[in-house]
Amino acid sequence: MEQIKEISTRMASLVVILFGLSILTFSLTYILPSDPVEQLVESMGAGHDEEVMSRMREKYGLDKPFVEQYMVWLNGIFHGDFGLSVQYGQPVAKVLARKLPNTVILAVTSFIFMIAVSFPLGIISAVYKNKIADYIIRFMSFIGVSIPGFWVGMMLIYLFSVKLHLLPVGGSGSFEKLIMPTLTLGLGMSAYYIRRIRAVMLEQMGENYIIGCLSRGVKKSAIIFKHILPNSLLSIVTMLGMSFGGLLGGTMIVETVFSYNGIGKTAVDAISKRDYQVIQGYVLWMGFIYVMVNLFVDLSYQWFDPRIRRKGRKGGN
Amino acid sequence: MDKIKRNRDYIALFMAVFAAIVFILIATFSYKFAPNNPLATDYDNLLKAPCSQYFFGTDQLGRDIFSRILYGGRTSLLIAFLVTAIISVTGIVIGAVSGFCGGVVDGILMRISDMLMAFPGSIFTIALVSFMGTGLVNLIIAMSLTGWTYYARLSRSMVLSIKNNNYIEQARLGGANPIKVLNCYILPVIIPPLLVYISQDIGSKLLTIAGLSLLGLGSQPPTPEWGYMLSEGKEYMNSAPWMLLFPGIIILINVIVFNLLGDALQNVLNPKKSAI
Numbered sequence: 218m219e220q221i222k223e224i225s226t227r228m229a230s231l232v233v234i235l236f237g238l239s240i241l242t243f244s245l246t247y248i249l250p251s252d253p254v255e256q257l258v259e260s261m262g263a264g265h266d267e268e269v270m271s272r273m274r275e276k277y278g279l280d281k282p283f284v285e286q287y288m289v290w291l292n293g294i295f296h297g298d299f300g301l302s303v304q305y306g307q308p309v310a311k312v313l314a315r316k317l318p319n320t321v322i323l324a325v326t327s328f329i330f331m332i333a334v335s336f337p338l339g340i341i342s343a344v345y346k347n348k349i350a351d352y353i354i355r356f357m358s359f360i361g362v363s364i365p366g367f368w369v370g371m372m373l374i375y376l377f378s379v380k381l382h383l384l385p386v387g388g389s390g391s392f393e394k395l396i397m398p399t400l401t402l403g404l405g406m407s408a409y410y411i412r413r414i415r416a417v418m419l420e421q422m423g424e425n426y427i428i429g430c431l432s433r434g435v436k437k438s439a440i441i442f443k444h445i446l447p448n449s450l451l452s453i454v455t456m457l458g459m460s461f462g463g464l465l466g467g468t469m470i471v472e473t474v475f476s477y478n479g480i481g482k483t484a485v486d487a488i489s490k491r492d493y494q495v496i497q498g499y500v501l502w503m504g505f506i507y508v509m510v511n512l513f514v515d516l517s518y519q520w521f522d523p524r525i526r527r528k529g530r531k532g533g534n
Numbered sequence: 535m536d537k538i539k540r541n542r543d544y545i546a547l548f549m550a551v552f553a554a555i556v557f558i559l560i561a562t563f564s565y566k567f568a569p570n571n572p573l574a575t576d577y578d579n580l581l582k583a584p585c586s587q588y589f590f591g592t593d594q595l596g597r598d599i600f601s602r603i604l605y606g607g608r609t610s611l612l613i614a615f616l617v618t619a620i621i622s623v624t625g626i627v628i629g630a631v632s633g634f635c636g637g638v639v640d641g642i643l644m645r646i647s648d649m650l651m652a653f654p655g656s657i658f659t660i661a662l663v664s665f666m667g668t669g670l671v672n673l674i675i676a677m678s679l680t681g682w683t684y685y686a687r688l689s690r691s692m693v694l695s696i697k698n699n700n701y702i703e704q705a706r707l708g709g710a711n712p713i714k715v716l717n718c719y720i721l722p723v724i725i726p727p728l729l730v731y732i733s734q735d736i737g738s739k740l741l742t743i744a745g746l747s748l749l750g751l752g753s754q755p756p757t758p759e760w761g762y763m764l765s766e767g768k769e770y771m772n773s774a775p776w777m778l779l780f781p782g783i784i785i786l787i788n789v790i791v792f793n794l795l796g797d798a799l800q801n802v803l804n805p806k807k808s809a810i
Binding site for chain 1: 645646648649652653654655657658660661663665666667708737741744745748749750751761764768771772777778779782785786789790795805
């Protein structure tokens with residue numbers, strides 16, 4: 218019962234947020250410095266003709282009040298109509314859907330790489346606190362969180378493509394082209410996660426139940442892997458979810474640096490070409506994905522943490 | 535032992551503050567330090583490698599990279615500071631008011647921040663800039679409009695945790711009006727711990743600005759800016775790798791300084807939390 222109530226409140230707030238998200242996205246068109254109709258009319262060579270412009274507004278429904286325009290737009294969204302891309306002359310949904318697989322592949326590979334790097338190092342760093350290994354890992358991860366990711370990417374290109382001729386400069390579609398973007402995204406995230414994992418593990422180590430385990434003579438490895446790690450994981454899961462959500466949006470900068478043909482780069486191209494429908498579609502998609510991932514993470518707590526399953530979520534957030 | 539660690543923390547903080555001030559001064563007075571005009575082109579020395587005349591080499595138009603980096607620091611640091619100042623002040627005030635008043639005000643303010651936070655990273659900032667038109671002013675506006683939410687969340691939760699303390703009750707009983715309670719009893723308590731985030735945020739804003747300029751959304755040429763310099767450097771990495779190397783290193787060093795400052799503040803202000 219508790220669970221159903223929990224899920225239904227989550228769903229209700231989800232609807233509110235998605236509603237707000239769509240309003241924010243739609244309002245973007247209102248901050249355009251230039252009147253799109255004026256531009257269109259002038260580009261057709263009609264000059265500044267008020268009558269033509271008002272006809273145009275009527276045709277595109279731009280003379281209607283904000284709410285009405287929004288409803289029409291939202292109705293379109295529900296039917297999968299995100300408008301037409303000026304750049305490609307195709308529906309925005311189609312353009313984004315075509316680029317999505319590339320971004321998903323990159324997201325999955327960088328995510329796996331990040332987990333493979335950050336978990337072992339984070340654990341080592343916490344277990345061997347203030348030993349040589351810890352100092353080295355801490356130093357590297359500190360540099361890692363301060364270094365600009367796009368710069369790492371460029372230096373990788375310089376090293377592996379320009380100097381060593383080992384990897385292609387950019388592009389997408391093959392395994393070799395995936396390596397450098399994965400490294401760039403994965404390393405940046407790893408540095409962050411190593412620091413987090415170390416911090417939460419050390420926090421757990423100070424808890425009384427660990428002292429209890431130690432005094433009962435439980436093996437150290439058992440304490441680390443059966444007690445500390447599962448408990449630490451709880452607070453990491455939220456961040457993991459958010460990171461993956463962010464990755465699914467395609468990281469604009471890394472995709473641009475490597476000319477990787479995902480939706481992030483599509484959005485950047487759309488910005489330079491002033492293809493506003495694509496930007497709008499992209500922003501809406503990003504928000505949607507992020508909200509859904511967050512919902513999923515919140516619900517997964519029930520599975521990860523038996524305490525919540527029994528008592529309902531403790532504390533709000 | 536504890537005292538030694540405490541002293542060490544203070545020394546670390548002092549050094550970090552000192553480094554930060556030095557960087558700010560260098561950026562502010564870059565026109566005095568810069569050996570060359572950052573916009574002056576030298577067609578005899580295009581893409582010249584670092585030498586005694588041009589410490590960091592020259593770019594595709596023969597402009598001195600060292601001077602451009604100095605001037606670029608002015609743009610990057612100034613904007614990072616400005617944006618962080620705007621968003622931290624508005625965010626803290628909004629969060630404090632929200633937590634303090636509760637009820638409808640809280641509901642509305644927090645729903646707005648929920649909506650802005652529903653977009654990951656700087657996606658919404660990028661969208662705002664792209665619709666408003668690229669440029670530094672619009673970049674500042676967009677980053678300010680979207681950046682305050684985090685501070686609002688933090689300060690709200692801190693206000694909620696101290697709001698029901700006895701000393702606040704006493705102040706109220708003593709006849710302090712809500713504004714005075716907020717000003718004299720709540721803000722002074724919540725601001726010091728937030729300084730840690732503010733300091734680290736300057737670093738992350740530097741990265742965001744550089745990233746957005748790299749995408750062509752921030753500073754417009756020929757204004758020197760680190761991120762934009764990197765995007766130019768990428769085009770010429772084959773023949774002039776120094777165009778790529780130096781701006782990146784400078785960004786890295788600056789971000790490190792502000793992250794160190796944040797860590798040092800953390801150690802001094804919340805020793806318990808950092809002891810682990």
